[in-house]
Amino acid sequence: MTTPRFVGRPHWYTTFNPETLAATGTPLRWGVVATGNIAHTVTADLALLEDAVLQAVSSRSESSAAAFAAEFGFATCYYDGGPAGTGAPGYVQLVQDPTVDVVYIATPHAQHYDIAKAALEAGKHVLCEKALTITAAEARSLIVLAREKQLFLMEAVWARFVPGFQRALEIISSGEIGEVRWVRADLGFPAPLDDTARIWAPADGGGALLDISVYPLLWAWATLGKPATVSATGTLTALGVDSENTLTLGYESGAQAQLISYLTAHGPRVATVAGTAGYIETVGSVNNPKGLRISVGWNSERIEEFEYPGSGYTYQLREVTRCIQAGLSESSTMPLDDTLAIMELFDGARRQLGVSYPNDTRTDL
Numbered sequence: 228m229t230t231p232r233f234v235g236r237p238h239w240y241t242t243f244n245p246e247t248l249a250a251t252g253t254p255l256r257w258g259v260v261a262t263g264n265i266a267h268t269v270t271a272d273l274a275l276l277e278d279a280v281l282q283a284v285s286s287r288s289e290s291s292a293a294a295f296a297a298e299f300g301f302a303t304c305y306y307d308g309g310p311a312g313t314g315a316p317g318y319v320q321l322v323q324d325p326t327v328d329v330v331y332i333a334t335p336h337a338q339h340y341d342i343a344k345a346a347l348e349a350g351k352h353v354l355c356e357k358a359l360t361i362t363a364a365e366a367r368s369l370i371v372l373a374r375e376k377q378l379f380l381m382e383a384v385w386a387r388f389v390p391g392f393q394r395a396l397e398i399i400s401s402g403e404i405g406e407v408r409w410v411r412a413d414l415g416f417p418a419p420l421d422d423t424a425r426i427w428a429p430a431d432g433g434g435a436l437l438d439i440s441v442y443p444l445l446w447a448w449a450t451l452g453k454p455a456t457v458s459a460t461g462t463l464t465a466l467g468v469d470s471e472n473t474l475t476l477g478y479e480s481g482a483q484a485q486l487i488s489y490l491t492a493h494g495p496r497v498a499t500v501a502g503t504a505g506y507i508e509t510v511g512s513v514n515n516p517k518g519l520r521i522s523v524g525w526n527s528e529r530i531e532e533f534e535y536p537g538s539g540y541t542y543q544l545r546e547v548t549r550c551i552q553a554g555l556s557e558s559s560t561m562p563l564d565d566t567l568a569i570m571e572l573f574d575g576a577r578r579q580l581g582v583s584y585p586n587d588t589r590t591d592l
């Protein structure tokens with residue numbers, strides 16, 4: 228029987244612990260880079276952790292940095308060109324701040340590499356939004372640097388830590404649905420086409436693959452592992468980024484997965500994991516299911532539901548905190564080797580789709 232990959236690791240259950248907000252050690256002083264959509268949502272959850280200190284925020288603009296700092300109560304704010312008068316970008320000033328322990332990067336994908344590199348070189352731990360980078364080569368370079376410096380680095384795939392996902396893995400590992408034979412998952416939303424918006428712009432690593440596919444893929448990766456074959460099909464915009472894609476994965480056992488990501492449609496956003504004895508289906512979105520439908524045989528079905536504080540990001544934030552407090556340089560629930568293997572899978576999928584980015588040709592790694 229297939230064993231889900233994250234099960235059996237001792238801290239796996241702590242992510243499901245209702246005490247997620249309680250301090251687990253010395254408070255960590257956080258620096259947040261960028262003041263956009265996800266920076267707001269994650270910082271609101273970060274503020275719920277008893278051992279999180281909102282130390283500094285950086286933005287390209289003074290007004291955004293100041294407004295964000297005032298909204299959440301950050302001690303310091305930095306912006307491009309000031310306030311230190313160095314003329315340096317805000318993030319460069321933030322990573323040099325000796326009162327910051329860990330940097331959370333919430334810019335578009337295309338800036339992740341440079342900011343994470345600067346933070347690691349300045350001796351900071353890093354939590355970086357997904358996709359960690361645009362290319363596997365960039366991801367490999369950051370991972371080597373973090374390991375050399377023995378600093379914590381993690382891609383912010385929060386969906387690995389949420390209760391609905393962790394509980395699904397627990398059920399699957401118990402054998403209740405038998406051997407996993409196929410996985411089907413979809414995620415997306417209709418986004419108005421705007422070639423200048425970060426999710427569409429080639430220079431920002433736009434497209435459904437880098438923005439969305441990590442979530443449907445998670446369900447196949449956790450239950451079936453790294454696939455033997457990957458077939459990617461999709462539709463490209465006039466500027467050559469994928470507005471939708473389907474990844475079809477094949478496994479040595481004959482098991483299969485079909486994963487659909489889209490910026491074009493209202494879809495069910497559901498993950499289904501089917502085994503020889505039954506299946507699990509998410510109730511609610513694949514990246515943060517509020518419930519699970521567990522169906523065994525022909526006549527047995529139950530729903531399990533989950534409650535959690537904030538927007539669901541506290542679990543990954545607790546994991547980052549716990550790891551750094553314990554002196555660990557990576558999370559075994561979101562290991563760097565998984566990030567790299569998935570970035571390699573995405574590089575290969577992009578070749579099949581015909582999607583290329585300016586970062587593909589960078590020579591400075």
Ligand SMILES: NC(=O)c1ccc[n+]([C@@H]2O[C@H](COP(=O)([O-])OP(=O)(O)OC[C@H]3O[C@@H](n4cnc5c(N)ncnc54)[C@H](OP(=O)(O)O)[C@@H]3O)[C@@H](O)[C@H]2O)c1
Nearest residue numbers: 261262263264265286287291333334335336338356357358
């Ligand atoms: N984990 C999740 O659930 C989740 C959800 C959404 C997005 N994300 C990820 O988070 C990242 C940001 O997404 P978002 O939706 O928050 O985007 P967003 O709303 O556009 O915010 C990004 C912020 O980054 C800064 N920024 C924009 N362009 C920049 C550039 N060229 N150079 C440097 N900084 C720039 C801006 O902040 P300043 O003006 O303050 O500099 C901007 O507000 C993406 O990598 C995305 O994949 C994750």
